[in-house]
Amino acid sequence: MSIIIVNQGKDVTPWVKALRERRPELSLQVYPEITSTEDVEFALAWNHPPGAFKQFPNLKCISSMGAGVDHILRDPELPEAATIVRITDADLTKDMANFTLALVLNHVRGLSFYKTKEQAKEWKPQPYLRNENVTVGVMGVGVLGAEAALQLSKNGFNVIGWARTPKNIEGVQVYAGDDNLDAFLAQSDVLICLLPLTSETADILNKETFNKLPKGAFVINVARGQHLVDNDLVEMIDNGHLSGASLDVFREEPLPKDHVFWNHPAIHVTPHIASVTNPASAVAQVLENYDRLQRNEPLLNIVSLEKGY
Structure with missing residues (x-):
């Protein structure tokens, strides 16, 4: 199973670094440089291009990089099989x-x-x-x-x-x-x-x-x-x-x-700086959901599509 990072217009190096340090053996891809669409089952995303997730036939979970999920839910072409989760970081x-x-x-x-x-x-x-x-x-x-x-x-x-x-x-x-x-x-x-x-x-x-x-x-x-x-x-x-x-x-x-x-x-x-996700702190929650997905266990912080949060 592979994780794809999709963050349009922003440097994702801190996320890659945090994930690699915590889990060196992790199979990790960074959009749009994709090596295998079939391997992707987990996506870590912020402001992704609409329709970007359609190319991953085995995608099971899309995790927001922060507390907000409106940037994900506004995509009309989200895979129906993918569960949406968000980060609640201390x-x-x-x-x-x-x-x-x-x-x-x-x-x-x-x-x-x-x-x-x-x-x-x-x-x-x-x-x-x-x-x-x-x-x-x-x-x-x-x-x-x-x-x-x-x-x-x-x-x-x-x-x-x-x-x-x-x-x-x-x-x-x-x-x-x-x-x-x-x-x-x-x-x-x-x-x-x-x-x-x-x-x-x-x-x-x-x-x-x-x-x-x-x-x-x-x-x-x-x-x-x-x-x-x-x-x-x-x-x-x-x-x-x-x-x-x-x-x-x-x-x-x-x-x-x-x-x-x-x-x-x-x-x-102020320039949208009230609360910025720290990858080093939040990555543990991402990996916890990644592991739960592999074990077929309930995911953390699931988003209600009906409520929108």
């Missing part, structure tokens, strides 16, 4: 929690505001918010969202969550289902999107959603760019309903140089 989870905490603290203490004043050489002290007086709403409390909520709660913020189905997170009230979304939004001084990208969640960060937030609310998107309707965000900031946003993901990446987000004074941009 380092990945911790990095996301720390990053979201940093963004919320940056907002409540006005650090981005002071950076603009520094550049203009203006001495302009402003009132700031205290953690215990701020309610942070986390949309999507799966593995990443739950850890982010816990980290924020430990740092004194009032934290609430929203999910499609009920969840139990210590110290965090979780609102479940569409019927409870409005109540969740109405309390969220800071809204963090950590939802999986599905047909139901695409464009969920829109004008209708923003209008249900308290006046002056702040938006953080660290999930997928397709969750956000760009023009709606700009409009709601410019009309004063939202105080600003921190964005780490975008519909087009890299973000085009002429995009309005770059020069908007109330929008903080």
Whole structure:
């Protein structure tokens, strides 16, 4: 059995190195340099070319290189026999929690505001918010969202969550289902999107959603760019309903140089770096699923095609 690595446009050397170090005898191929299509039963993928997996007649498992799987599921020609799995890595989870905490603290203490004043050489002290007086709403409390909520709660913020189905997170009230979304939004001084990208969640960060937030609310998107309707965000900031946003993901990446987000004074941009999979840490989980596949055992972190995550 062979593993194929398919990662369009990115250097996969760290993955090859990590796999080779952990399992020197492993049969490994790197797309598009394929030596045998019949041998491939396991694929490790990120942003693969649509239809690329059709050429592997014995493919049984496709593993995402990260927590997200929308890049795999948008391919209409996925092999029906292949199980889709994703990575839930402790380092990945911790990095996301720390990053979201940093963004919320940056907002409540006005650090981005002071950076603009520094550049203009203006001495302009402003009132700031205290953690215990701020309610942070986390949309999507799966593995990443739950850890982010816990980290924020430990740092004194009032934290609430929203999910499609009920969840139990210590110290965090979780609102479940569409019927409870409005109540969740109405309390969220800071809204963090950590939802999986599905047909139901695409464009969920829109004008209708923003209008249900308290006046002056702040938006953080660290999930997928397709969750956000760009023009709606700009409009709601410019009309004063939202105080600003921190964005780490975008519909087009890299973000085009002429995009309005770059020069908007109330929008903080980072280049999709909130949480990056570390191959050295994640490769053990990949190999565990590879071994389970060989032993015909249940795989870890199977993705529901119906739910999209």
